[in-house]
Amino acid sequence: MQEGKIVQRSLRSEIEHHLKERGYTLTKLGEITGINQGVLSDILNRTPSRAMTIGHLDALAVAFKQALGWLYELYVTECFVEGRVSRSRVIPYLVRCAEIGRQDCIELIVPNLLENQKNLSILFSVAEKLFATGKREESIPFYQLVIEAEKDSHGDRFVMSQYRLFRAAQGGTDSEKKWEAVIRFNPYRKRLPENHQLDALLQLANVCFTLHNWKEVERYADELRELATIIYNEEVQRWEIDGVGGILETERHLVVYYGQGFLLKGLALQLQERYEEAISCVQEYTELGWFKFRDELAEMEIEKFRGWAKANHYTLNLLMGRTELLSEYVNHLANNPPEILAGMFTIMETANRFGLSVDDVVERFSKDIACFQDYEDPFSLTRHLHFRYHIAIYQLHKGRIAEGIAETLRCLALASRMKEQEKFQRCVAMFWKYRHSTSDQQINDFQNILEGRKK
Template identity: 90%
Template sequence: MGQGKTVQRSLRSEVEHHLKERGYTLTKLGEITGINQGVLSDIFNRTPSRAMTIGHLDALAVAFNQAPGWLYDLYVTECIVEGKVSRSRVVPYLVRCAEIGRQDCIELIVPILLDNQKNLSILFSVAEKLFTNGKRQESIPFYQLVIESEKDSHCDRFVMSQYRLFRAVQGGADSEKKWKAVICFHPYRNRLPENYQLDALLQLANVCFTLHNWKEVERYADELKELATVIYNEEIQRWEIDGVRGILETECHLVVYYGQGFLLKGLALQLQERYEEAISYVQAYAELGWFEFRDDLAEMEIEKFRGWAKANNYTLNLLMGRTELLSEYVNHLANNPPEILAGMFTIMETANRFGLSVDDIVERFSKEIACFQDYKDPFSLTRHLHFRYHLAIYQLDKGRVAEGITETLRCLALASKMMEQEKFQSCVAMFWKYRHSASDQQIDEFQNILEGRNK
């Protein structure tokens, strides 16, 4: 068949075919889709025809009972006409392609965009829209394209892409990926605008906390304290000189970054058993009422820090041997249920360290302990893991071997899911020591965890 006989598919010819097939007038189509009749007339009857938006195409797909993404492969002609790229159409198009998984369409248009360095701003805009709309995983390939194609590693969109990529990876459970993301982003953290630097340092410290990399938590917590202090002092000076306060857009109130710097530093020191040092950091966030520019949100955050400081003071004093505070701490936990998970971790560690019997406390909070498995956030998972580990040691030391093995297996399963290698190896060694006392069912469970069949 000669080339002249080839029937060429186009966006409008396909839509017009469905219009004729259903016998719809433009008036009827406008009623069904909600698209203005004059706009429809300009799209199909005007010369040159009016460009169709991706919203129009989606509305037409619904009107014709077609699946989402209908005719997306033909929409490229609306985005690029005579070599000119329409930013207003290509950005929403790529966003929708990413949202519904039309990778084939993305691959059609991206190589064309990459022919011109100026179009990197389009790919960055797509990534930003996806990220801010909560589609973080979908945003990753677009940030990667910007990073790979941008020639200036100091330009704003390159640095921001590095930051967003770091944030997008944190949603998963793969600790290796999280650590690689930290390493990749680390060199660029200080190139961000100050408001993003605050968020970045807080996230870096939090990620390293969940990875149990206490030295890195210290590093980023120190940087966060320093930066928050500098910004606070600049705000005070601006207020004193000009009588105005600068507007710094951040995810949290400035007092949060200041307090979290001290909180995270203290926690990192505590988990390295540097208790005396940790106490000074707890004192730094125990009372933040001196902080200027307080609003209702700030007051609420300051109250949170006050509560955390009280709990962490108990923790550090108990771990340093002031066991006479135990009953007082238990009553504190009973009055503050959200702190029970962290508190039971402290109590079990204290019991093992000083040879205490805490059976009555474990029984008292048995209902809450049964719910620890429902926690999903990284900080709670870390505390749950440590609690199970210390409870296993406690039960074994008390001669309750069957219960100790059960807790060891719970800890082992949790360490496996969290990819926490150190605790995983410790639990394997602990189980192996008591393997001759394990039941057949416990041995089977141990084998299943080792082989990854417990997920």
């Protein structure tokens, strides 16, 4: 080698260096990596070289005991053949870079892709693969790139990217971010294909429920029910004419969207104390056995609706003053443990409204109540928040001030975490009212919550 000459690093020169350093033959390397010896030979020795997949590179990294992402920065050359993009290599490469956090490598390749509108399909495919495998956070930048560069705001790719961004934003407990996502996506919901539109409306209604925006829940639930009805009638008509029906591909069975349209609206009406209207909604999903195109999955879903209808009939009747049903409802909850969280919210609200004593019920389900804090899904968090609020009021009204303040602080902490402003303010007011009966530790806990510090 001439003095001062710079040796250009390349993917293959690095691999050959490690091959010699470890004294591996291609046969030995093939055994370790699981890559065919002939393929390895074509990658390293053939002219022109055989293209390498990102899977090959990962296997070689393991064989040479290198860190995850080894030589990824040099793999960019494999993604372009004579100036043309290789979809079969660039998509898996970008997916893998996103999965392991190699943002530097993504930035090496994306500007080149954005020079040609046709390459937006590559970025969209990367985003979709990440989304489909649960890597929603990692998919977000790719959907954003598509939205920013896409010229057709009515095109499927643009609208689907908006929808996926909305779905990706639903993790966590930050209500402000969730509402911002609803506002961003709302104008595009009716541009989606019908199968995705059903899912979108269900998600919009669910999110608005957790945000306590009952009017919006009603709105999206109505749209969901109406669309499900239209699609169902079209499917029935197709079945009567062609003998084929139930072919629309959706995340859930069509009966779920129809039933959820009534269920969610009924819950929203209940929480606005419009109980008679809510009962009318419950009656609509009490029995869905008339639904055509029922398979085993549909039967399971229909049975779930029967169970929810039974529980919600109890709930609404109790809230309307039929307190003689309380013991029957408590037994129902004991036989249906998954309903205990929602049921205890109802029972505490009923107790406060009608001056009932439910100490025995709280004691009976004390072990279940102790586990409420383990729930993390948005619906359970919302119910847990309501339960803590009502049990705080119950304990204070019973004159058990220490217990009432403790429950108020639990509710306050949960409202702070969820950024639920109304309950937060009410809990602050309750704590302030009884501040002279608080312990030093409770005052300290209160201050920590207000300042956003965890215990």
